[in-house]
Amino acid sequence: MKLSSFISSAYPETSLSPRxxxxxxxxxxxxxxxxxxxxxxxxxxSVEELVEEEASQIELLLSCQxxxxxxxxxxxxxxxxxxxxxxxxxxxxxxxxxxxxxGGCIILEKGGDHVGEKMRGGRIVIEGAAGxxxxxxxxxxxxxxxxxxxxxxxxxxxxxxxVKGDAGKFLGLGNTGGRIAxxxxxxxxxxxxxxxxxxxxRGDAGEYLGLLMSGGEILVRGEAGRxxxxxxxxxxxxxxHFGPEAVDGVTELG
Amino acid sequence: MPDPKSKIEQLVSSLEELRLHLGRKDLLIGRxxxxxxxxxxxxxxxxxxxxxxxxxxxxxxxxxxINLLGASFLGLELDRMEDLMVTGHPxxxxxxIVGFLDPRQWTGQKEGPVQVLWTDWAGSRWKLINEINRFPxxxxxxxxEILQKRRISYAGQVCQPGETCYFATMNPEFSATYPLDQAxxxxxxxxxxxxxxxxxxxxxxxxREREVRDLAGMLPRFTESEFSSLPQLVAGKPLSSQVELxxxxxxxxxxxxxxxxxxDKTQLSGSKPSLGLxxxxxxxxxxxxxxxQTDEELSDRVRQDLRIFCRAFAFLLDRQADLExxxxxxxxxxxxxxxxxTSVLEKPPYFGVGKLAYVAxxxxxxIDRTMNERREMNLIYSHAMDRExxxxxxxxxxxxxxxxxxxxxxxxxxxxxx
Numbered sequence: 231m232k233l234s235s236f237i238s239s240a241y242p243e244t245s246l247s248p249r250x251x252x253x254x255x256x257x258x259x260x261x262x263x264x265x266x267x268x269x270x271x272x273x274x275x276s277v278e279e280l281v282e283e284e285a286s287q288i289e290l291l292l293s294c295q296x297x298x299x300x301x302x303x304x305x306x307x308x309x310x311x312x313x314x315x316x317x318x319x320x321x322x323x324x325x326x327x328x329x330x331x332x333g334g335c336i337i338l339e340k341g342g343d344h345v346g347e348k349m350r351g352g353r354i355v356i357e358g359a360a361g362x363x364x365x366x367x368x369x370x371x372x373x374x375x376x377x378x379x380x381x382x383x384x385x386x387x388x389x390x391x392x393v394k395g396d397a398g399k400f401l402g403l404g405n406t407g408g409r410i411a412x413x414x415x416x417x418x419x420x421x422x423x424x425x426x427x428x429x430x431x432r433g434d435a436g437e438y439l440g441l442l443m444s445g446g447e448i449l450v451r452g453e454a455g456r457x458x459x460x461x462x463x464x465x466x467x468x469x470x471h472f473g474p475e476a477v478d479g480v481t482e483l484g
Numbered sequence: 485m486p487d488p489k490s491k492i493e494q495l496v497s498s499l500e501e502l503r504l505h506l507g508r509k510d511l512l513i514g515r516x517x518x519x520x521x522x523x524x525x526x527x528x529x530x531x532x533x534x535x536x537x538x539x540x541x542x543x544x545x546x547x548x549x550i551n552l553l554g555a556s557f558l559g560l561e562l563d564r565m566e567d568l569m570v571t572g573h574p575x576x577x578x579x580x581i582v583g584f585l586d587p588r589q590w591t592g593q594k595e596g597p598v599q600v601l602w603t604d605w606a607g608s609r610w611k612l613i614n615e616i617n618r619f620p621x622x623x624x625x626x627x628x629e630i631l632q633k634r635r636i637s638y639a640g641q642v643c644q645p646g647e648t649c650y651f652a653t654m655n656p657e658f659s660a661t662y663p664l665d666q667a668x669x670x671x672x673x674x675x676x677x678x679x680x681x682x683x684x685x686x687x688x689x690x691x692r693e694r695e696v697r698d699l700a701g702m703l704p705r706f707t708e709s710e711f712s713s714l715p716q717l718v719a720g721k722p723l724s725s726q727v728e729l730x731x732x733x734x735x736x737x738x739x740x741x742x743x744x745x746x747x748d749k750t751q752l753s754g755s756k757p758s759l760g761l762x763x764x765x766x767x768x769x770x771x772x773x774x775x776x777q778t779d780e781e782l783s784d785r786v787r788q789d790l791r792i793f794c795r796a797f798a799f800l801l802d803r804q805a806d807l808e809x810x811x812x813x814x815x816x817x818x819x820x821x822x823x824x825x826t827s828v829l830e831k832p833p834y835f836g837v838g839k840l841a842y843v844a845x846x847x848x849x850x851i852d853r854t855m856n857e858r859r860e861m862n863l864i865y866s867h868a869m870d871r872e873x874x875x876x877x878x879x880x881x882x883x884x885x886x887x888x889x890x891x892x893x894x895x896x897x898x899x900x901x902x
Contacts (some may be wrong), residue, residue: 232866232870233865233866233869233870234863234866234867234869234870234872236725236728236729236731236866237863237866238723238724238863238864238866239725239863240724240725240728240729240855240862241855241859241863322892
C-alpha cells in the first residue's frame with residue numbers, strides 16, 4: 231500500500247478543514263475582559279487574534295472607557311476598527327488612539343497622549359490640539375493636528391506629520407526619518423539628536439535647536455533661539471535669524 | 485461452535501447480579517458507558533502476553549476481581565485461583581515465585597539434566613502478581629524478564645506455560661511499599677484505577693448475603709477452546725487507518741524533542757524538561773505542543789499496546805476499532821509510563837492529583853491535531869514519499885508547518901533523500 235493511499239484513507243473527504251481550525255471565539259464583554267485574556271503585556275497580534283471581525287464586537291470595545299491597564303488595548307482596538315472601516319472613523323479623545331495603525335483614517339476632536347504611536351500607515355486627523363508623544367516611533371502614514379505638546383514625533387522613522395499650530399518641547403527628538411511640518415512655533419530642543427529626516431518650522435524655534443544632531447535637515451522661517459546647532463555633528467540647520475551662541479555651520483536665510 | 489463473546493456478556497451480567505463486581509461506569513466509549521476496571525481486565529483476558537495493573541486503596545476489589553475472572557476463564561475454583569497468585573513482600577525470592585532445584589536429584593543415582601520444581605504460578609496461564617509494589621526494588625527486576633514473555637527460565641531450565649495473561653495489583657504509597665521501576669512500568673500495558681464502591685454500589689453490596697466463594701461457583705465457566713480462541717477473535721478486528729495514524733502521531737508527540745540527540749527524548753540523560761531543558765525553546769509553554777509537558781518518551785511497547793487494546797475493546801463492545809476507543813483507552817495505557825510537568829499538573833483542574841485526566845487531555849490534543857491541523861502536512865509528506873511531488877517542493881511546503889513532527893521527522897527525512 232502506498233503511503234499516500236494510507237494517509238488519504240485516514241482523512242476522508244467529510245473530514246474537517248485541512249488547516250488549523252479557527253473555532254468561533256467567545257464573546258468579549260469589556261476591555262477588562264479582553265485584558266484578562268491577553269495578560270500583562272498586550273500586543274497587537276494578541277488583540278487581533280482575540281477580537282472577532284464582527285463590527286458589533288469592535289464597537290462594544292471602542293465604547294468602553296479604558297482605565298490605565300486597558301489604554302494600550304483600546305489603542306489597538308481603535309487601529310483595528312479604522313483598518314476595517316470603509317469610511318473615516320470618528321473617535322473620542324483618548325490616549326493611544328491609532329496605536330500601530332496600518333491603514334484607514336481616524337478623526338479625533340482633540341488628542342490624548344500617544345496618539346498615532348508606532349503607526350505604519352493610514353491617516354489621523356486631530357481637529358484640536360494633541361497631547362504628549364504625538365506620532366512617537368511612527369514609521370509610515372500621516373498625522374495632521376491643530377497643535378501638540380511635548381515629545382511630538384519622537385524617534386520618528388517614516389511617514390509625515392503636520393501641526394497647524396504650535397508644538398511643545400523636544401519636537402522630532404532622535405528622528406531617523408520622516409517629515410514634520412509645523413506651521414506655528416515650537417519650544418526648545420526641536421530636532422535634538424536628529425539623524426535623518428526633515429523638520430520645517432514656519433514660526434520660531436526655541437533654544438538648542440538641532441542639539442547634537444548628526445543628520446537631516448531643519449528649516450526655520452522665523453527666529454531660532456540661542457545655541458542653535460550646539461554640538462551638532464552633521465545635518466543642516468537654516469533659519470531667518472539665530473539667537474546668540476549659534477554654531478558656525480548654521481545657515482542664515484536671506 | 486464456541487461463542488466466547490456471548491459468554492463474556494453473561495459473565496459481566498453475572499458479576500453484577502451476584503453482587504461480585506459493582507464498579508462505577510467511568511469509561512465512555514461512544515454511547516457505551518462501562519467500568520474501566522472490569523473491561524480492561526476482560527480485554528486483557530482476551531489477549532496474551534499483556535499486563536494490566538489495578539491501582540487503588542485497600543478493599544477496592546482488585547485482587548478478588550482478577551481471581552474471579554481467572555476462575556471463570558480458566559474454569560477453576562476461586563480457591564485454586566487464590567493459590568496461584570504471588571503476593572509481594574520483602575522475603576519473596578525467585579525460588580518461592582518461580583521454582584527451585586529438586587533436592588532429590590542429588591541423592592539419586594541417575595545422571596541427567598538439572599531438575600527444577602516449578603511453582604504453580606510459573607506454570608499458570610493466568611498470572612497475578614498481587615501487591616507488586618511491596619516487592620523491594622531489586623526483586624522487582626525478576627518481573628522485567630517474566631512479564632510479556634512466554635517462557636520462564638531458572639537454573640538453565642525453561643518452563644513454557646504457553647500464552648499467558650498477566651495481572652498485577654498495587655496500593656498507593658504506604659510505609660511498606662517501594663516505588664516501581666520505570667522499566668517495569670513500561671512493561672505494564674495498562675494501569676487502571678480501582679475505586680471504592682460508590683453509595684449505590686455499597687447499598688447493593690450490603691444485600692449480598694452469601695460468601696464470595698460460594699457465589700463465584702455460579703459464574704459461567706469458559707472451556708479451554710473458548711479461552712484459547714479469544715486472541716484470534718480479537719485479531720480479527722481490523723484497525724482503521726485513522727487509528728493507525730493517530731497512534732503513530734501520539735507516540736511521536738511524546739517522543740520528539742528539538743534539543744535531544746536525533747530529536748529523541750530517550751537519549752536525554754541528566755537534563756530533561758522538568759529540569760529546565762526546554763527553557764527558551766519555542767515549543768515551550770505552547771499548550772498545543774506535548775513534547776515539553778512530560779519528561780518521558782513513549783516506547784514502541786505503547787504503540788503495540790494501544791493497537792491491541794483498541795482491537796480488544798472493539799471485540800468486547802462489538803464495534804469498530806475507531807478513534808473513540810483510542811481516545812478512551814489511551815490515557816490508561818500511557819499515564820503510568822510518564823511524569824508530567826508538575827508546574828502544569830499542580831494547577832487547577834488537576835491540583836497535583838489528576839494525572840490521568842491530564843494525560844487524557846494530552847491524548848485528545850494529539851488526536852485532534854492529527855485529524856485536523858496535520859492533515860495537509862501528512863498528505864504532503866506521503867506524496868513526497870511516493871515520489872508524486874519532489875522532495876524539495878515538499879520540504880518548502882512543510883517548512884510552513886510549525887509542528888514537531890513536520891520539523892523533526894518529515895523534513896530531516898526528506899532532506900536525507902535529496
